[in-house]
Amino acid sequence: MEREEGLARLADLGFGEEDAQTLWEHFDDAERRGKASHGHSRIPWLETQVEFDPKARPVLVERREGFTRWDANGTIGYLAVGNAVSRAIAEPPERAELVVVERSYPTGMLGHHVRRLADAGLVGVLTATSPKRLGPPGGPKLTGTNPLAIGVPGGVVTDVSMGAVTWGDIVSGFATEDELVPFGGEQWHKGFALALGLQLLVDALVRQPGHGAVLLVARPESDPVPALLELGIRLPGTGDRRE
Amino acid sequence: MEREEGLARLADLGFGEEDAQTLWEHFDDAERRGKASHGHSRIPWLETQVEFDPKARPVLVERREGFTRWDANGTIGYLAVGNAVSRAIAEPPERAELVVVERSYPTGMLGHHVRRLADAGLVGVLTATSPKRLGPPGGPKLTGTNPLAIGVPGGVVTDVSMGAVTWGDIVSGFATEDELVPFGGEQWHKGFALALGLQLLVDALVRQPGHGAVLLVARPESDPVPALLELGIRLPGTGDRRE
Numbered sequence: 001m002e003r004e005e006g007l008a009r010l011a012d013l014g015f016g017e018e019d020a021q022t023l024w025e026h027f028d029d030a031e032r033r034g035k036a037s038h039g040h041s042r043i044p045w046l047e048t049q050v051e052f053d054p055k056a057r058p059v060l061v062e063r064r065e066g067f068t069r070w071d072a073n074g075t076i077g078y079l080a081v082g083n084a085v086s087r088a089i090a091e092p093p094e095r096a097e098l099v100v101v102e103r104s105y106p107t108g109m110l111g112h113h114v115r116r117l118a119d120a121g122l123v124g125v126l127t128a129t130s131p132k133r134l135g136p137p138g139g140p141k142l143t144g145t146n147p148l149a150i151g152v153p154g155g156v157v158t159d160v161s162m163g164a165v166t167w168g169d170i171v172s173g174f175a176t177e178d179e180l181v182p183f184g185g186e187q188w189h190k191g192f193a194l195a196l197g198l199q200l201l202v203d204a205l206v207r208q209p210g211h212g213a214v215l216l217v218a219r220p221e222s223d224p225v226p227a228l229l230e231l232g233i234r235l236p237g238t239g240d241r242r243e
Numbered sequence: 244m245e246r247e248e249g250l251a252r253l254a255d256l257g258f259g260e261e262d263a264q265t266l267w268e269h270f271d272d273a274e275r276r277g278k279a280s281h282g283h284s285r286i287p288w289l290e291t292q293v294e295f296d297p298k299a300r301p302v303l304v305e306r307r308e309g310f311t312r313w314d315a316n317g318t319i320g321y322l323a324v325g326n327a328v329s330r331a332i333a334e335p336p337e338r339a340e341l342v343v344v345e346r347s348y349p350t351g352m353l354g355h356h357v358r359r360l361a362d363a364g365l366v367g368v369l370t371a372t373s374p375k376r377l378g379p380p381g382g383p384k385l386t387g388t389n390p391l392a393i394g395v396p397g398g399v400v401t402d403v404s405m406g407a408v409t410w411g412d413i414v415s416g417f418a419t420e421d422e423l424v425p426f427g428g429e430q431w432h433k434g435f436a437l438a439l440g441l442q443l444l445v446d447a448l449v450r451q452p453g454h455g456a457v458l459l460v461a462r463p464e465s466d467p468v469p470a471l472l473e474l475g476i477r478l479p480g481t482g483d484r485r486e
Contacts, residue, residue, distance in 0.1 A: 066309010067338035095310035098339035098461060123447050125440075139476055150440030152447040158440035160433045185428020190403045193479040194437075197393030197401035203467035204366050204395040216459060218341060224446035233382055236436040 001040040003028070009043050014054030022082050030109040037168025038109040045171060052076040058083050058101070066093065070101045071208070077107040081128070081213050085113050088217045089120040096218035098205075105130065105211035110149035111159030113215075118151035123220050125150050127198045128213035134163055134182055134195050143192070143199040144211070145180070154225030158236040162195035244283040246271070252286050257297030265325050273352040280411025281352040288414060295319035301326050301344070309336065313344045314451070320350040324371070324456050328356050331460045332363040339461035341448075348373060348454035353392035354402030356458075361394035366463050368393050370441045371456035377406055377425055377438050386435070386442040387454070388423070397468030401479040405438035 003024060010020035031039030046052075056074035063069075068087070072080035084099050107113070107128040117124035130144035145163035164183040165175035182191035206212040228235060246267060253263035274282030289295075299317035306312075311330070315323035327342050350356070350371040360367035373387035388406035407426040408418035425434035449455040471478060 062338075064308070064338065066307075066336070066340060093309070095305075095307065096341035097309060098341070098459065123444065125444060136476070140474055142471065142474075148437065148440070150437075150444050152443045156439070156443055158436040158443075160436050160440075164430060183427055183430045183433050185430065187407060187426045187428065189479075190426050191433075193401040193403050194391065194393075196399070196479060197391070197403075200395045200399055200401075200467055200471075201366060201368060201393050204463040204465055205461060207464045216341065218448060220447040221450045222447055224443055228385065228443075231383055231385070233379070236432075236439060 006043055019079055023078055026078055026108050026112050029112050035109050037166055037172040041172050066097055068099045072101060072104040077104040080104040081107045081113050085116050092122055093217060099215040100205050101213040102206045102208050103210040104213045107213050110147050111157045114149040114151035115157045118153050118157060121153050123152050123218040125216040129199055129202045129211045133180055143195040146195045146198040153220055156225055156235050162191045249286055262322055266321055269321055269351050269355050272355050278352055280409055280415040284415050309340055311342045315344060315347040320347040323347040324350045324356050328359050335365055336460060342458040343448050344456040345449045345451050346453040347456045350456050353390050354400045357392040357394035358400045361396050364396050366395050366461040368459040372442055372445045372454045376423055386438040389438045389441040396463055399468055399478050405434045
């Protein structure tokens with residue numbers, strides 16, 4: 001899909017010009033990084049969704065040194081988290097800040113948000129919950145795929161879903177629902193424990209029921225990336241590999 | 244090993260009474276949870292180590308709302324992180340606090356530290372670096388096994404090493420060094436990406452070279468645990484399963 005078509009279809013969904021651009025940049029970043037399930041295909045997908053208000057705006061519930069709480073307030077998650085990231089970049093913490101975004105879904109490719117922070121010279125760690133589709137084999141579904149994205153300035157961003165495949169892979173026809181189990185192979189309990197821990201972290205920090213995002217933003221004190229890059233190996237986030 | 248013998252041997256290593264008790268509780272907690280490689284066997288192991296000063300004390304480098312930085316200052320990691328946890332429990336943040344502990348190694352079973360926070364009614368997320376023993380197959384070793392522990396009040400604590408086995412397993416003879424690869428099976432790149440992201444997170448936040456620990460402490464706003472426990476399934480941290 002070309003940029004012009006994407007922006008036009010997002011405008012038809014009711015998004016204002018700036019929001020449409022933010023969404024396009026997210027989907028196009030995912031597309032270029034080989035994460036097609038988070039990419040352009042999300043525009044026709046959005047056209048089938050009804051549970052967002054393209055004119056809604058996140059509400060700043062609380063801001064103090066080291067902590068910010070947002071309520072997405074009907075804003076689609078991509079934009080609610082994008083807005084929290086923009087605010088953290090515009091007014092970065094002196095040292096570190098925990099940012100909670102309540103009722104925020106879907107948040108897309110978390111590496112995209114963290115990369116924006118990294119490009120602005122900030123360390124970022126982000127997780128977000130989603131519908132409960134992971135559980136122990138044969139057991140109840142207890143957690144979302146709950147990815148964890150970590151980025152530092154210098155271009156290395158890791159972004160790992162705790163599912164062996166993503167829901168987006170299924171929506172896009174790249175995988176079947178049966179394949180959506182915790183990653184880890186024989187050690188699936190590790191992928192599941194990470195998903196469960198992240199689920200509880202988010203669920204313990206929000207005040208309202210629903211999916212949420214938890215973001216840590218910090219100022220770096222050291223730059224560990226050049227020594228890594230000198231090794232000349234391919235690192236997560238520097239190519240188009242699907243993590 | 245019995246408590247009396249453990250405490251006596253720790254005292255012989257030069258640790259004061261309170262530190263010896265802190266160490267014993269850590270090792271005994273690990274032993275009882277089936278993590279023998281972090282358990283009593285660490286006392287004879289400590290007897291072979293020289294790089295710690297049993298009389299050293301961590302130095303508080305900086306404390307402000309939402310952020311604390313410690314320098315372990317020669318204190319063994321178990322005690323340096325244990326001290327940071329004790330301080331966070333004694334003076335918990337209003338909302339959240341990022342705690343960096345520099346030059347801190349070894350930190351032991353991270354779930355132990357996080358469980359202390361959870362038992363005190365706080366949410367905790369902890370990672371810590373260690374010697375570089377993980378890398379892509381056939382490639383250089385780039386990261387520690389860099390576990391991630393997450394706990395919330397109510398007794399569910401997850402603690403996942405990014406290695407298929409731990410170094411402790413090797414030290415204790417439970418595994419061979421060849422088995423120390425990123426966990427994930429065919430999706431080893433996910434375990435490796437998590438280890439690398441956590442390595443960069445810690446390395447970007449410390450000011451001095453060396454291993455370090457990064458801890459997030461937050462006040463919970465909700466209690467997601469009872470609904471989970473009602474399901475009656477075995478959850479990480481509630482039994483003795485080795486995660």
